Amino acid sequence: MQPINNRIIALVDCNAFYVSCERLFRPDLARKPVVVLSNNDGCIISRSTEAKQIGIKMGEPLFKAKPLIDKYKVAVFSSNYELYGDLSRRVMKILKNFTSDIEFYSIDEAFLDLTYIKMSSVEEYIANIRKIILQWTGIPVSIGAANTKTLAKVANHIAKKKRVGIEEFISKDQDYINKELEKFPVEEVWGIGRQLSKLFNKSNIRNAYELKHANNYWVRKNSNVGVAKTIHELNGICCFPLNAIPTVRKNCCVSRSFGKNITDLHDLTEALVNHCITAAERIRSEGLIAKSLYVFIKTSRFKSNYVSRVKQVDLPLATNNTMELAHAAIQALETIYEAGYNYSKAGVLLSNLQPKDQYADNLFSTIRKPLDQVMEVMDQTNNRFGKGSITLAVARGKHQYKIRRRHSSPINTSYIPMAPTVRA
Amino acid sequence: MKIPLILQKVSAGFPSPATDYVQDEIDLNRELIKNAPATFVIRVQGNSMNDHKIASGDLLVVDRSLGLSNDCIAIINFNNELVVKNIIKQSNQFYIKSRDEKILINEHSDINVWGIVTYIIHATH
Numbered sequence: 001m002q003p004i005n006n007r008i009i010a011l012v013d014c015n016a017f018y019v020s021c022e023r024l025f026r027p028d029l030a031r032k033p034v035v036v037l038s039n040n041d042g043c044i045i046s047r048s049t050e051a052k053q054i055g056i057k058m059g060e061p062l063f064k065a066k067p068l069i070d071k072y073k074v075a076v077f078s079s080n081y082e083l084y085g086d087l088s089r090r091v092m093k094i095l096k097n098f099t100s101d102i103e104f105y106s107i108d109e110a111f112l113d114l115t116y117i118k119m120s121s122v123e124e125y126i127a128n129i130r131k132i133i134l135q136w137t138g139i140p141v142s143i144g145a146a147n148t149k150t151l152a153k154v155a156n157h158i159a160k161k162k163r164v165g166i167e168e169f170i171s172k173d174q175d176y177i178n179k180e181l182e183k184f185p186v187e188e189v190w191g192i193g194r195q196l197s198k199l200f201n202k203s204n205i206r207n208a209y210e211l212k213h214a215n216n217y218w219v220r221k222n223s224n225v226g227v228a229k230t231i232h233e234l235n236g237i238c239c240f241p242l243n244a245i246p247t248v249r250k251n252c253c254v255s256r257s258f259g260k261n262i263t264d265l266h267d268l269t270e271a272l273v274n275h276c277i278t279a280a281e282r283i284r285s286e287g288l289i290a291k292s293l294y295v296f297i298k299t300s301r302f303k304s305n306y307v308s309r310v311k312q313v314d315l316p317l318a319t320n321n322t323m324e325l326a327h328a329a330i331q332a333l334e335t336i337y338e339a340g341y342n343y344s345k346a347g348v349l350l351s352n353l354q355p356k357d358q359y360a361d362n363l364f365s366t367i368r369k370p371l372d373q374v375m376e377v378m379d380q381t382n383n384r385f386g387k388g389s390i391t392l393a394v395a396r397g398k399h400q401y402k403i404r405r406r407h408s409s410p411i412n413t414s415y416i417p418m419a420p421t422v423r424a
Numbered sequence: 425m426k427i428p429l430i431l432q433k434v435s436a437g438f439p440s441p442a443t444d445y446v447q448d449e450i451d452l453n454r455e456l457i458k459n460a461p462a463t464f465v466i467r468v469q470g471n472s473m474n475d476h477k478i479a480s481g482d483l484l485v486v487d488r489s490l491g492l493s494n495d496c497i498a499i500i501n502f503n504n505e506l507v508v509k510n511i512i513k514q515s516n517q518f519y520i521k522s523r524d525e526k527i528l529i530n531e532h533s534d535i536n537v538w539g540i541v542t543y544i545i546h547a548t549h
Contacts, residue, residue, distance in 0.1 A: 027538075028504035090461040136462035136489050138538075413464055416483065422499055422506040424470040424478055 007238050008114040008170055010126055010145040011152040012095060014088075015160065017108035017139070018046035021087050022077045022409055024138045025420040033074040037062055040257045041078050041406055078405035086414040090137045098129055103242040111149060113242050122170045130165050145170055149240045150233035153190040154180065154208060181209035181234065191230045196223055208234060249286075254279040255296070255347020262343045265334070268297065272333055273326045273395045275348045280322040283350055284379060289318040291352035293325060295332040300344040309336040320356065321371050322378070326392055386415070456543050462489035464539065466499065472522070473497075473508050482546045484508065486539040492518050492529075497541040500529075506538055 014020060018036035023029050033050035037043065044060050054072050056065050062076075069076060088107045095102055101113035119125040126143040133141050144155025146169035158180060159167040169177050187197035189208050199222060205211050212234040220228055229239035254275040262268050272295065283290060292315060298308035311332040319325060329348050378390045388395075412418035457463045468482045476497060478484070486499055494513035499506055500520065511529070512521045520527040520535070529535050 025506060027501040027506060030504070093461040132489075136459070138488065416465060419465050419467045419483065420506075421467045421469050422484070422508050424468045424473040424480065424508040 006115065007147050008117075008122060008145060009147065009149050009152045009238070009242070010112045010114055010129075010143055011105075011149070011156045012091075012110050012112065012129065012133075012141050012143050013156050013160070014091060014108035015140045015142055015165075016046050016048055017088075018077075018079060018084055019048045019051075020139050021084050022075075022080070023048075024087070025409075025411060026075075029075050033072055034077070035065070035069070035074055036077045036079055037407065038079060040259070042257075045079070076407045078408040080405075080409050080411065082412040082414065082418075083409065086412070087137055087139060091133055091139055091141070094133055094136060095129070101242060111152065111242050114145070122168045123166065126166045126168060127164065140165065142166070144168070147236040148233040148238045149242075150190045150230055151177070151236065154184055157184065157188065178209055178212075181212055182207050184208040186211050189230060189234070191226055196227065199223070249288075250353055251349055251351045252279050252283050252288075252290070252353065253347060253349040254282070255345060255349075257345045258343070261300070262346075263339070263341065265337050265339070268337065268343060268346060269330055269333060269394060270396075272297075272329055272346050272348060273392055275346065276326040276329050277322050277391060277395055279348055279350050280320055280325050280375075281379065281382075283353060284320045284375060287356050288353040289320045289356045290325070290350035291315055291318040291354070292350075293328055293332070294349040294351065295329050295336065295347075296349070297333070297336060297343050297346045299341050303342070305341065307338075307341055309338075311336045318352075318354065321375055322392065323371065323374075325350070326394070330394070386417070456485050457487075458542070459487055459489045462539075463487050463542075465545075468508060473510070475523075476510055477546070478508060478544055479546060482544055484541045485543040485545070487542050488539040490540040490542070492537060492540070497544075499538040499541065501536050501538055503534075508541065 019034045022034060022036060029048075031050065032048070033054055033056070034048040035044045035051050035056060036046040038045045041062055043062065044056060044058065044065055047056055047058065051074055054068055054074075056068055056074070062069075065074075068074065084107060091108075092102070092104055092110060095110055095112060099112050099114060099117060101116075103111040105111055114122070114125065117125070122145050126145050130141055130143050133139060142156055142159040143166045144152045144157070144159045145167075146152045146155045151169055155167040155169050159165055169180075184207055185197075186192055186200050186205055186207055187194060189211060192200070192211070200206070200211065200214075203218075203222075205214055211231060214231060216228065216231070219231060232239045256271075256275070258271065262271065293313045294310055295313070296308070296310040299306055313328045313332050315324070315328060317324075325348075333346075381390045382388065410418060411420045413420065453460075464486045466484045466486050468478055468484060469480055471480050478497070484497075484499070492498060492511050492513070494511075496511050498509055498511050500509045500511075502509070502520070509520045509522070512519050512526075518529045520529060527533070527535070529537075
């Protein structure tokens, strides 16, 4: 007898999400190979089906894929996170119309708990979700539904290979599910890493079906509790509930590799201050303040003379004020900077974050009120007139640090000056 | 010696009779956008739609959740390009209508609808 529970968990996953976003206003690319690159145009991080078929690998550096790209005239895009972020928000907003029980798992994935939704057929219901997202946003998604998150992941993999884009295990019998699990390699099971799958392969556990029936005692002895839970999940027992409430983050890191190496302290300061501005904006928008800050700089790992330096600063008063944070970061940078190196990356990490309203006022809070009002005005202005309209003077320099975005689509669906265009 | 200036307004006389009629300010998003996740703002390039009060540079509010209707303005994927067109319905068929021709839209034609234009935003200066 298989233990069965009656949860209905659906995983909605956008197909080749970044590529789908780039295609939205480019119907000419509909059936052509398309790839999207990581920050600084380094590696391939999203591929259309056609790009996969001609043999371009996930995570491959651009220069390695260059021969294939040239041969097949692949369309190449730098990542445009403003566009992807806006389309992701739209997809997630649509999902909220179907249930409030949602875990936003990543920019292009969400788990839905449909257990308490009145519906005549799971298949019809998820097919309808898929249809509406595609029509309203133009983004194709795959949806897998099952009794647990782990099984929903498997169902989603199957959905991806089907033209209809959906798969559900809810109405299927155990034989059907077991056959699918047999075809599913163990290393692709959610939560099973490469290391664990090596161990399993040695013990003749090669697919999800064999893992499902693995000896519980042996598993606990040889791996960890997480895997035991995964096995329960494959058996239809829900062990990983939805984390519907986003956890308050403890850190906020902003770092980038430079478009080209930097040796000069001034240029380095400019880059770092810009990272501070971004990080401070981010935590302000989440109502958080930072108690400490880390600054780090490094040279390329692939060159000789590799250096990597980091400096921690405990702030006298927890803050989310750009000026205070930038000031602390500049001082930290000056203590770790050494001339004569080609720095390739700098970053700032705001840590020990906590909600601002929980922070007790102190003697100095009246002094900082005007400073905080400056930040409010700055955020409002930048929201209205575009990022960087008001910034710090040290942040305005030669922009040597600017990342490479050579192939970026000049489109942002949440910013009118960069609205997409159509011909009339 | 400095004398502090009183900036606070002192209220006197009758309270404003309008306070009972306080309303929110006008929110154009709410007026022009019925279905936010499905609505895009798109800029027009070209003058072929001048007869339909659309000029080059105008912004179009486009709702992807709506379907075609007679005499609507739509964004169409036509020959692998997004274009603005006037669509008409005749004897239960939809056609792209331009000055000198009519093109049938059905599942066999390689034309599909991207979205429906609901508002045109035109600057007068």
